[in-house]
Amino acid sequence: MKILQIHTQYRQPGGEDTVASNEATLLRNAGHTVIEHREQNPPGHLAAAGDMIRSPWSPAASRRVRDLVRVHRPDVTHVHNTWYHLSPSVFRAARQAGSPTVLTLHNYRLACANAMLLRDSKPCELCVTSQNAWYGVRYKCYLGNYAQSAASAATISFNRRRGTWRKDVDLILALTDFARDRFVESGVPEGRIAVKPNFALDPGPRTRPVEDSNIVLFVGRLTTEKAPDVLLEAWDRIGLDHRLELIGSGPLEADLRRRGVPGVSLLGQLDTDTVRAKMLTARALVLPSIWYEGLSMVLLEALAAGLPVLASDIGPIPEVVAPLGPNWLAAPGNPDDLAKGLALVADDEEVARVGADARALYESRYSEAQGLADLESVYERVVRTISGPESPGR
Numbered sequence: 586m587k588i589l590q591i592h593t594q595y596r597q598p599g600g601e602d603t604v605a606s607n608e609a610t611l612l613r614n615a616g617h618t619v620i621e622h623r624e625q626n627p628p629g630h631l632a633a634a635g636d637m638i639r640s641p642w643s644p645a646a647s648r649r650v651r652d653l654v655r656v657h658r659p660d661v662t663h664v665h666n667t668w669y670h671l672s673p674s675v676f677r678a679a680r681q682a683g684s685p686t687v688l689t690l691h692n693y694r695l696a697c698a699n700a701m702l703l704r705d706s707k708p709c710e711l712c713v714t715s716q717n718a719w720y721g722v723r724y725k726c727y728l729g730n731y732a733q734s735a736a737s738a739a740t741i742s743f744n745r746r747r748g749t750w751r752k753d754v755d756l757i758l759a760l761t762d763f764a765r766d767r768f769v770e771s772g773v774p775e776g777r778i779a780v781k782p783n784f785a786l787d788p789g790p791r792t793r794p795v796e797d798s799n800i801v802l803f804v805g806r807l808t809t810e811k812a813p814d815v816l817l818e819a820w821d822r823i824g825l826d827h828r829l830e831l832i833g834s835g836p837l838e839a840d841l842r843r844r845g846v847p848g849v850s851l852l853g854q855l856d857t858d859t860v861r862a863k864m865l866t867a868r869a870l871v872l873p874s875i876w877y878e879g880l881s882m883v884l885l886e887a888l889a890a891g892l893p894v895l896a897s898d899i900g901p902i903p904e905v906v907a908p909l910g911p912n913w914l915a916a917p918g919n920p921d922d923l924a925k926g927l928a929l930v931a932d933d934e935e936v937a938r939v940g941a942d943a944r945a946l947y948e949s950r951y952s953e954a955q956g957l958a959d960l961e962s963v964y965e966r967v968v969r970t971i972s973g974p975e976s977p978g979r
């Protein structure tokens with residue numbers, strides 16, 4: 586099968602970029618042909634402003650994608666991110682040129698101006714339940730800026746009214762049941778959306794049993810929504826005879842360093858291979874987020890490494906972590922509850938059991954083999970759909 590994969594890359598590479606790249610590699614290794622088309626938002630203020638104005642519908646991006654489809658004649662066009670340089674116009678262009686279309690929703694941008702369902706460091710579903718993205722402008726939800734929030738809200742509202750997701754996208758992929766339900770409530774046609782989780786690369790066998798390690802990891806941006814400050818407060822209260830290593834950088838880094846919590850090291854940003862190696866030698870990973878997350882790649886990578894995960898009981902996270910046991914979920918933003926969970930990390934038998942369960946969970950749901958099967962099933966489904974009788978509303 587030939588797949589045209591389209592993605593607007595982020596200037597600071599993140600999980601979405603990793604997923605798109607991993608999917609392309611996985612498909613090629615299985616014998617499929619993948620054409621990767623990557624674009625980036627422009628760096629200059631004037632060019633960026635122009636693209637923001639065109640973010641609801643970009644004729645130039647439409648022409649580029651139409652030409653790509655006509656040249657490569659893919660069996661499927663799979664889009665990961667259109668914000669904001671590409672715009673949703675690319676779906677109509679691909680379909681007019683004869684290609685079925687698939688969209689993966691890595692975040693909540695189809696319903697929320699800032700794509701996070703987060704306002705004032707708290708979960709917010711106002712634009713979901715009201716089906717009115719313009720609340721995002723009132724509260725300057727996108728980067729604290731009225732104009733940029735308006736561009737994002739306009740993109741959501743225009744394409745909702747136009748029926749883009751019904752007319753031009755053959756299948757929309759949500760990463761979790763939680764996300765699917767929020768999108769449907771926000772107005773995305775239920776018949777167009779399915780759940781397909783991400784997969785993680787297999788890091789290979791552990792180099793040290795979890796119960797023999799004394800390293801607990803946090804991996805992520807040091808930002809309020811990731812809650813490393815809550816983790817440090819909980820760590821200080823519980824006083825474990827282990828070490829906590831925070832991997833990542835961000836605006837909270839200086840404050841976290843000033844706290845000087847005993848047993849805590851801030852390692853800064855590390856490359857992917859180093860993080861993977863650390864997971865294979867660590868005792869546990871903590872994911873204390875206070876926002877919904879999409880489907881955290883760090884979480885899936887920890888499972889792949891056979892690493893117990895203590896995580897916040899919020900949004901879609903319990904869908905992944907609950908099979909490890911209810912005690913491995915903590916109330917978000919609550920250092921006392923997180924400290925209770927951290928006490929489990931000191932129990933050698935418990936971490937050994939949960940580590941084995943984590944690896945088994947990865948192999949059954951989030952492995953490369955399962956990821957390939959899911960992708961091939963999605964593509965076969967949309968090819969059958971578009972080659973059959975035209976569905977209502979097309």
